[in-house]
Amino acid sequence: MRRRETVKLGRSRALDRSTTNDEQAQVRHKKQHAMQIDDGLYRRFDVRNTAFRALSRDLGRDWRDEWHRSIVSLVAQGKTAPKLAFEDPADALFHYGFQAGFGIVEDLAASWGLGQSSGKALCGVDFPTELADCRCTDKARLTREARRVARHCGAVLTGVAELDMRWMYAHVQRRNDGPGDTVGAAGGKGPPSSDEAFALPAGMKYVILVAVPMNRGMVSTAPSLLAGAATDLGYSQAAFCVLSVAAYVRGIGYQAIPSLNDTGLTIPMAVEAGLGELGRNGLLITREYGPCVRLAKVITDMPLLVDHPVDFGIQAYCDSCRECARRCAAGAISDGEPSHTGHNPCNNDGVLKWYVDAPKCLRYWMASGTSCSACIASCPFTWGRGWWLGLPQWLISHTRLLDGLISWLDRRFASRKQVEPAAFLAMDGR
Ligand code: SF4
Ligand code: SF4
Numbered sequence: 001m002r003r004r005e006t007v008k009l010g011r012s013r014a015l016d017r018s019t020t021n022d023e024q025a026q027v028r029h030k031k032q033h034a035m036q037i038d039d040g041l042y043r044r045f046d047v048r049n050t051a052f053r054a055l056s057r058d059l060g061r062d063w064r065d066e067w068h069r070s071i072v073s074l075v076a077q078g079k080t081a082p083k084l085a086f087e088d089p090a091d092a093l094f095h096y097g098f099q100a101g102f103g104i105v106e107d108l109a110a111s112w113g114l115g116q117s118s119g120k121a122l123c124g125v126d127f128p129t130e131l132a133d134c135r136c137t138d139k140a141r142l143t144r145e146a147r148r149v150a151r152h153c154g155a156v157l158t159g160v161a162e163l164d165m166r167w168m169y170a171h172v173q174r175r176n177d178g179p180g181d182t183v184g185a186a187g188g189k190g191p192p193s194s195d196e197a198f199a200l201p202a203g204m205k206y207v208i209l210v211a212v213p214m215n216r217g218m219v220s221t222a223p224s225l226l227a228g229a230a231t232d233l234g235y236s237q238a239a240f241c242v243l244s245v246a247a248y249v250r251g252i253g254y255q256a257i258p259s260l261n262d263t264g265l266t267i268p269m270a271v272e273a274g275l276g277e278l279g280r281n282g283l284l285i286t287r288e289y290g291p292c293v294r295l296a297k298v299i300t301d302m303p304l305l306v307d308h309p310v311d312f313g314i315q316a317y318c319d320s321c322r323e324c325a326r327r328c329a330a331g332a333i334s335d336g337e338p339s340h341t342g343h344n345p346c347n348n349d350g351v352l353k354w355y356v357d358a359p360k361c362l363r364y365w366m367a368s369g370t371s372c373s374a375c376i377a378s379c380p381f382t383w384g385r386g387w388w389l390g391l392p393q394w395l396i397s398h399t400r401l402l403d404g405l406i407s408w409l410d411r412r413f414a415s416r417k418q419v420e421p422a423a424f425l426a427m428d429g430r
Contacts (some may be wrong), residue, residue: 044348290381
């Protein structure tokens with residue numbers, strides 16, 4: 001029998017733990033380990049196995065082509081989801097415009113490793129050597145200032161983790177449907193990325209994690225084009241944030257790589273950095289915004305103080321809740337127990353969690369002409385203090401005994417019905 005060693009991430013960490021986010025630490029329950037990992041099973045994830053790429057391979061073309069065709073065909077019928085029809089097709093076209101407009105900045109942030117040929121990774125200015133003597137090396141100050149800059153650029157939550165190479169993708173791939181356009185990863189040492197090699201610059205030791213909030217009103221219309229536009233807007237705002245933070249870090253004399261979901265797995269890094277916990281829906285659940293955030297990161301060699309993983313009882317609550325699994329039209333979310341193994345190669349085995357069947361999810365997107373988001377809209381944590389004035393969160397973070405009762409009450413009395421997109425836009429007044 002294969003021997004499995006379950007190791008807990010975060011053990012033997014030699015780096016200083018942060019004391020700079022005191023205002024957050026006061027309300028956070030520190031957790032010793034971020035995730036349970038079976039090191040006999042876990043391998044760095046091959047980016048070619050992300051559902052986006054796997055499905056494109058199966059289809060023989062970029063999945064987005066088909067998804068876009070599906071959207072266009074809906075909008076041409078005056079619809080923004082199979083069951084959301086407008087009398088005037090022009091109304092649907094406005095929603096299409098939201099989706100097109102809100103995703104444009106996101107497209108500027110490319111994966112590290114694609115080299116200059118992508119023409120997308122905004123590299124910023126070189127640090128002037130004549131300023132080298134001014135460089136600050138005080139970890140606490142550098143951490144505090146980096147958080148401040150991230151907040152100025154739209155982040156509502158920030159954290160720092162030690163860079164764990166297990167979360168970095170094992171490959172990069174230039175096109176979703178490109179077969180052999182992959183360059184090998186050279187681990188944690190080596191020259192800056194070029195067209196020939198995907199290698200992190202030497203000394204990259206930390207990751208700054210940021211979360212930007214998504215528009216809850218738009219998300220409440222899920223599944224719809226408008227909810228998809230909220231995702232795109234969140235990513236574009238996150239891209240703006242990390243492109244700016246990385247340029248700032250380079251401006252004060254350190255190396256920095258801005259990244260969205262490219263280059264490495266962001267969610268486990270965010271768990272390590274204490275931004276939230278991993279939920280049944282496969283998303284990071286933050287205490288303040290639930291899964292209704294978009295995440296991004298900056299990989300850097302700037303000396304920083306790192307944060308702790310947190311335990312607010314959210315993962316434990318997912319045991320009782322299961323609301324996202326009930327609302328998932330694709331049946332992609334597990335309503336069973338967490339496990340160390342997933343459904344298919346689009347899952348990366350080895351981490352104890354609920355695995356989401358990503359190809360099922362993505363096929364639903366293509367069939368519905370939306371990017372769904374029902375698992376965000378249905379999660380009670382999405383509603384923050386709007387969820388009975390935050391009382392359930394307080395109870396969940398202090399005792400597990402009431403989880404079953406709270407989730408029963410929530411199912412019985414909380415109304416999280418899909419909001420009509422037109423009604424939301426009318427309410428929003430903008
Ligand atoms: S986005 Fe929709 S289809 Fe995909 S996992 Fe969430 S609820 Fe299911
Ligand atoms: S909907 Fe419920 S089960 Fe799903 S992630 Fe949110 S709290 Fe967990």
